[in-house]
Amino acid sequence: MTAVVLVCAVLLAAAAILAVVRAERGPSMLDRTVALDVLTTTLVAFVGLEAAWSRRTDTIPVLVALSLVGFVGSVTIARFASREPPGEGRVRTREEIARDEAAREEAVRAAGGLDGTGPADGVDGGRG
Amino acid sequence: MSLHARRRRAAVQWPTLGWLTVVWVLLWGEVSVGNVLAGLLVALAVSVATPLPPIAAGGRVRPVACARLVGRFAVDVVVASFQVGVQAFRPRPPQSAVIGVRLRSSSDLYLTLTAELCSLVPGSVVVEAHRLTGTLYLHVLDVDGPEGIEAARRRVLEQEERVLRAFASDAQLAAAGLGAPRPSAPVTPEVHA
Amino acid sequence: MGVVSWSAVADVLAALCLLGGALLAFAAGVGVVRFPDLLARMHSATKPQVLGLVLVLIGLALRLRSGPALWMLVLVAVFQMLTSPVAAHMVGRAGYRTGKVRQELLVVDELTADQDAARRAAGLDADGDPHGAHRS
Numbered sequence: 292m293t294a295v296v297l298v299c300a301v302l303l304a305a306a307a308i309l310a311v312v313r314a315e316r317g318p319s320m321l322d323r324t325v326a327l328d329v330l331t332t333t334l335v336a337f338v339g340l341e342a343a344w345s346r347r348t349d350t351i352p353v354l355v356a357l358s359l360v361g362f363v364g365s366v367t368i369a370r371f372a373s374r375e376p377p378g379e380g381r382v383r384t385r386e387e388i389a390r391d392e393a394a395r396e397e398a399v400r401a402a403g404g405l406d407g408t409g410p411a412d413g414v415d416g417g418r419g
Numbered sequence: 420m421s422l423h424a425r426r427r428r429a430a431v432q433w434p435t436l437g438w439l440t441v442v443w444v445l446l447w448g449e450v451s452v453g454n455v456l457a458g459l460l461v462a463l464a465v466s467v468a469t470p471l472p473p474i475a476a477g478g479r480v481r482p483v484a485c486a487r488l489v490g491r492f493a494v495d496v497v498v499a500s501f502q503v504g505v506q507a508f509r510p511r512p513p514q515s516a517v518i519g520v521r522l523r524s525s526s527d528l529y530l531t532l533t534a535e536l537c538s539l540v541p542g543s544v545v546v547e548a549h550r551l552t553g554t555l556y557l558h559v560l561d562v563d564g565p566e567g568i569e570a571a572r573r574r575v576l577e578q579e580e581r582v583l584r585a586f587a588s589d590a591q592l593a594a595a596g597l598g599a600p601r602p603s604a605p606v607t608p609e610v611h612a
Numbered sequence: 613m614g615v616v617s618w619s620a621v622a623d624v625l626a627a628l629c630l631l632g633g634a635l636l637a638f639a640a641g642v643g644v645v646r647f648p649d650l651l652a653r654m655h656s657a658t659k660p661q662v663l664g665l666v667l668v669l670i671g672l673a674l675r676l677r678s679g680p681a682l683w684m685l686v687l688v689a690v691f692q693m694l695t696s697p698v699a700a701h702m703v704g705r706a707g708y709r710t711g712k713v714r715q716e717l718l719v720v721d722e723l724t725a726d727q728d729a730a731r732r733a734a735g736l737d738a739d740g741d742p743h744g745a746h747r748s
Contacts, residue, residue, distance in 0.1 A: 316645075354685070547708065
């Protein structure tokens with residue numbers, strides 16, 4: 292039994308890591324939601340596995356609660372995200388942030404030079 | 420939204436009450452008088468505090484067809500789960516499709532049940548449901564060309580037929596064009612009213 | 613003797629169920645990372661998970677074998693089956709409406725076609741849709 296439980300635990304841990312990878316990478320909010328759904332279910336499976344290993348019943352209410360409310364987050368995010376324009380919700384890469392910062396500084400400098408009439412609006416509108 | 424018959428009556432819905440009581444008793448884990456009574460009270464409080472529009476079912480439950488629905492569903496879930504699982508490891512990305520399936524019955528209840536069951540069986544998920552025309556739009560994972568699309572469509576319609584045969588009344592079955600009883604079912608001529 | 617062998621059988625079955633559940637969860641994780649678009653990922657995420665969870669629960673029930681906790685496990689399975697299609701449908705619909713389906717990966721897309729037809733019938737042009745379900 293112990294060997295089986297160990298193999299299962301490794302598989303579940305791998306699944307959880309993969310879900311986290313997708314949550315980090317996921318291009319949109321909804322992808323992250325799906326990934327977190329997988330993470331939640333993996334967590335439920337983990338709790339169940341541990342309960343099966345040690346034959347305990349006191350963690351089963353955790354399973355009940357998680358299975359009941361696990362979908363609330365997905366539904367909520369889906370409600371909000373249904374108006375999300377494509378490209379939003381994407382975490383910018385380090386280079387993009389650096390580029391935006393440089394552009395903003397450039398804009399500020401240009402605005403100073405042009406006496407306050409600079410094109411500040413057009414530059415940092417990327418994260419509007 | 421205007422289609423909803425909102426709070427037509429504050430009538431007690433006995434099936435809801437029973438289901439909530441059963442959930443309560445299962446949560447406590449033992450059938451005792453106190454548990455059942457407390458469950459009834461909680462169920463009553465819940466259904467009074469958050470009333471739902473009544474479900475216009477008007478059908479009847481056929482045990483054999485019900486068992487067929489559940490059994491076929493279990494087989495479908497197991498087979499399709501492993502298919503999707505294997506699909507995750509294939510090098511080729513899946514060829515998906517979004518198909519629209521016009522269901523034969525016009526009842527919300529059967530539309531919902533069919534959509535729920537189709538969503539639970541892996542490989543298909545309902546992305547949009549059009550109530551007025553009774554159309555389900557499903558995203559199907561990995562179809563193989565036109566015949567795969569037709570097969571997916573047929574699966575949805577078969578699912579609906581099983582749902583209808585399990586829960587719909589004879590009149591609803593006939594309205595959906597499924598009036599002919601199965602050969603195994605005893606034919607009872609309705610002479611008297 | 614009989615009791616011992618029965619419990620051994622139950623343990624073996626429980627181990628098999630747990631393994632199956634863990635494998636399905638792992639496959640779901642792989643699918644979530646590897647599938648190319650949102651809806652395909654959702655297939656992998658929500659559905660093998662249900663069976664995987666049910667298998668883990670059966671394994672747990674076979675290990676526990678008695679007690680009121682078994683009924684709670686039944687409830688867990690029922691709740692999961694009731695709620696996961698809701699989440700899948702909401703996420704799928706939101707994803708479709710915001711154009712997160714990669715059209716080039718679809719073999720057919722009857723929903724966009726039907727929406728276009730309905731829009732034409734209503735006298736709107738294709739740009740009348742505020743959140744275009746199809747990207748050009």
